[in-house]
Amino acid sequence: MSFPVPHHDHGACVRAAMAAAEEQCRRRGARLTDIRRRVLELVWGSHQPVGAYALLDALAKGGWSAAPPTVYRALEFLQAHGLVHRIALFNAFIGCARPGHHHAGQFLLCSGCGSAVELEDAKVDDAIIAAAARNGFSVTRQTIEIEGVCATCRAKGQEQ
Secondary structure, eight states, X not given: OOOOOTTOOHHHHHHHHHHHHHHHHHHHTOOOOHHHXXXXXXXXXXXXXXXXXXXXXXXXXXXXXXXXXXXXXXXXXHHHTTSEEXXXXXXXXXXXXXXXXXXXXXXXXXXXXXXXXXXXXXXXXHHHHHHHHHTTOOOSOOEEEEEEOOHHHHHTTOOO
16 A cells, blocks of 8 residues: 555545455454444544544534543454554554454554555564564564655655
């Protein structure tokens, strides 16, 4: 996956993500309730990580009555089922581009526009696992956050 291009069909992107989420929940026998579905739609609303309170505000603007624990529970469910990732740098969440596939979280985070892209690079995974093993450590989960500037922001002169 790459950073969204100017004429990116985001509607198709969201529809594909929601269909994948429904299939993932169906396979796992999990319920994608209305609130969980809506939170996931809001997370997929852009390619920028979104925080829990921004989700709460968006829900309220859409006529949903939800308290912070409701949003956090929905995010916990979505994360537990591999539908979203938590981006620690921003204390925010982004939709998983590959739900249902075991993979490490590698993210390119643009400091210019705030967009994020999930990578899946086996060489990076292998290097981390090998380095950990040399130190007597067994990796159970990894998330790598790489901050930089995307091509669109560089072209606009937004390098930082």
